[in-house]
Amino acid sequence: MPADTRRAWETVLRSIEADLLSGVLKPGDHLPPERALAAEQGVGRSSVREALRVLEVLGLIRTATGSGPSSGAIIVALPGGGMSALMRLQVAAQGFAVADVVKTRLVLEASVASELATACASDHPTDSGPTAPDLSVARQLLDAMDRPALTEAEFLALDAQFHLSLAEASGNQVVTAMMAGLRSSIESYVQAAVPNLQSWPQTSVRLRSEHRDILAAIAAGEPTDAAARVRAHIDGYYEESRITPGPAAPERALSA
Amino acid sequence: MPADTRRAWETVLRSIEADLLSGVLKPGDHLPPERALAAEQGVGRSSVREALRVLEVLGLIRTATGSGPSSGAIIVALPGGGMSALMRLQVAAQGFAVADVVKTRLVLEASVASELATACASDHPTDSGPTAPDLSVARQLLDAMDRPALTEAEFLALDAQFHLSLAEASGNQVVTAMMAGLRSSIESYVQAAVPNLQSWPQTSVRLRSEHRDILAAIAAGEPTDAAARVRAHIDGYYEESRITPGPAAPERALSA
DNA sequence: GCGTAGACTGTGGTCAGACCACAGGTATTG
DNA sequence: CAATACCTGTGGTCTGACCACAGTCTACGC
Numbered sequence: 001m002p003a004d005t006r007r008a009w010e011t012v013l014r015s016i017e018a019d020l021l022s023g024v025l026k027p028g029d030h031l032p033p034e035r036a037l038a039a040e041q042g043v044g045r046s047s048v049r050e051a052l053r054v055l056e057v058l059g060l061i062r063t064a065t066g067s068g069p070s071s072g073a074i075i076v077a078l079p080g081g082g083m084s085a086l087m088r089l090q091v092a093a094q095g096f097a098v099a100d101v102v103k104t105r106l107v108l109e110a111s112v113a114s115e116l117a118t119a120c121a122s123d124h125p126t127d128s129g130p131t132a133p134d135l136s137v138a139r140q141l142l143d144a145m146d147r148p149a150l151t152e153a154e155f156l157a158l159d160a161q162f163h164l165s166l167a168e169a170s171g172n173q174v175v176t177a178m179m180a181g182l183r184s185s186i187e188s189y190v191q192a193a194v195p196n197l198q199s200w201p202q203t204s205v206r207l208r209s210e211h212r213d214i215l216a217a218i219a220a221g222e223p224t225d226a227a228a229r230v231r232a233h234i235d236g237y238y239e240e241s242r243i244t245p246g247p248a249a250p251e252r253a254l255s256a
Numbered sequence: 257m258p259a260d261t262r263r264a265w266e267t268v269l270r271s272i273e274a275d276l277l278s279g280v281l282k283p284g285d286h287l288p289p290e291r292a293l294a295a296e297q298g299v300g301r302s303s304v305r306e307a308l309r310v311l312e313v314l315g316l317i318r319t320a321t322g323s324g325p326s327s328g329a330i331i332v333a334l335p336g337g338g339m340s341a342l343m344r345l346q347v348a349a350q351g352f353a354v355a356d357v358v359k360t361r362l363v364l365e366a367s368v369a370s371e372l373a374t375a376c377a378s379d380h381p382t383d384s385g386p387t388a389p390d391l392s393v394a395r396q397l398l399d400a401m402d403r404p405a406l407t408e409a410e411f412l413a414l415d416a417q418f419h420l421s422l423a424e425a426s427g428n429q430v431v432t433a434m435m436a437g438l439r440s441s442i443e444s445y446v447q448a449a450v451p452n453l454q455s456w457p458q459t460s461v462r463l464r465s466e467h468r469d470i471l472a473a474i475a476a477g478e479p480t481d482a483a484a485r486v487r488a489h490i491d492g493y494y495e496e497s498r499i500t501p502g503p504a505a506p507e508r509a510l511s512a
Numbered sequence: 513g514c515g516t517a518g519a520c521t522g523t524g525g526t527c528a529g530a531c532c533a534c535a536g537g538t539a540t541t542g
Numbered sequence: 543c544a545a546t547a548c549c550t551g552t553g554g555t556c557t558g559a560c561c562a563c564a565g566t567c568t569a570c571g572c
Contacts, residue, residue, distance in 0.1 A: 033522080033523065033524085034523085035522095035523090049524090049525085052524095063523095063524060063525090064524075065523060065524045065525070066522085066523065066524080067521065067522050067523055068522095068523090071522080071523055071524075072522095072523060072524075073523095075522085097537070104528085
């Protein structure tokens with residue numbers, strides 16, 4: 001049996017994935033203790049730990065020291081962190097071009113806006129049924145962004161939260177996680193590009209206005225308009241701030 | 257300095273990420289040996305290994321035993337594997353609903369088709385300049401799919417490659433990686449759903465035809481038509497095969 | 513009987529050291 | 543000069559040990 005052709009930690013990872021797929025492990029469940037896993041898989045504890053580390057970074061488990069029901073490794077399945085780590089590191093390692101990240105964000109976010117607007121349109125104004133997207137979080141964030149004392153970093157953080165809240169309102173967790181990852185991967189670039197703006201106060205006013213317009217188009221149930229406004233919003237900002245794409249277009253991440 | 261509030265492996269990870277961002281480390285570079293990293297960071301080798309394991313799964317480095325220039329940990333930045341692992345595990349752990357994965361795939365792929373068609377339209381037929389997307393790989397895959405002796409699994413594998421080749425032709429590595437991840441995350445569901453089809457031969461004929469139509473629309477430079485055909489293609493297949501969404505709509509991945 | 517303070521237990525987090533397999537480089541030898 | 547054997551450095555793994563931490567349990571004092 002060529003069972004040990006894989007590295008030891010990989011067998012552990014596969015085993016856990018299989019248990020997940022087969023339903024033996026579900027969100028909320030505790031993983032066996034590291035020492036027990038090591039024994040039952042016939043590997044060393046360090047190999048188990050490497051597998052668990054991967055699961056933790058990918059957002060699948062949460063580990064806690066101590067004893068009791070809240071300790072140990074617990075399945076959580078929170079994809080946000082893992083996606084962010086993946087995107088950040090890939091951008092840092094030039095596996096992803098910043099321009100591609102922005103373009104992808106554009107596509108996803110326009111789709112989200114369009115979808116939300118469609119959902120709003122299909123609901124009667126008085127009907128707050130299950131299909132009506134909840135835009136209250138987005139509205140609160142917009143209000144928070146109107147506070148005059150915000151620093152640039154605080155404003156940008158709220159900005160990110162606003163865009164993310166739209167994705168969350170759409171209910172698509174995959175898109176939400178992806179957008180969170182995309183955003184965090186270029187966060188440092190966005191921050192660094194603020195000085196490139198001709199006038200921050202002027203820009204922030206424009207951004208606020210565009211945000212309101214986007215939300216209005218969504219609430220009005222105008223998919224095409226909402227998507228177009230989102231595109232213009234994002235494109236406009238990156239155009240103006242001239243995000244330095246770093247190594248522009250890397251020929252290709254080395255293939256071999 | 258609350259430097260050791262983070263876990264040891266995390267400091268290693270951050271350190272490498274910082275080196276990546278600052279340009280100290282570039283794709284193709286060798287990481288220092290594990291023992292050296294451990295010494296310079298003041299942590300144990302096992303902690304270094306946990307960090308490297310994460311980087312490896314995320315597709316950032318490749319490790320090899322032995323000695324010489326090809327050994328050790330090398331920065332590679334191939335996002336495909338990492339994205340696939342992340343998606344697969346999140347779907348397995350019910351962090352992502354299959355329906356959301358499919359919907360996201362729809363959005364990305366429609367966008368890719370539209371973009372490719374636009375690029376084709378802006379080029380003169382005789383102009384094979386740098387902006388002309390290369391669809392030859394996709395064409396070859398379509399020809400390969402016409403072979404009659406293909407098993408269902410082989411056909412589906414080529415199908416996946418075809419869709420992926422479109423993303424690659426668009427040149428957007430972020431989208432390409434995402435589509436690879438999305439696809440692999442639901443691969444087992446797709447395979448399992450083949451028996452749900454009324455007639456596999458009939459379906460495969462239809463899929464082939466739709467593929468040709470999509471490619472034709474792209475080559476003809478018709479963005480709207482290409483995107484619509486992609487949507488119909490994907491939607492139609494999932495409709496027909498009735499992919500079991502597993503736990504359908506998980507209330508929410510446990511938040512706390 | 514009851515409450516509280518201490519010890520106990522089990523968990524992850526980390527480290528140190530050892531050994532192995534492997535592959536390239538180098539020195540030795542024919 | 544060439545082929546071979548050795549050497550070195552690398553990741554891969556295991557073992558054992560210790561720590562910090564947080565519940566749980568127990569024994570003590572009231």
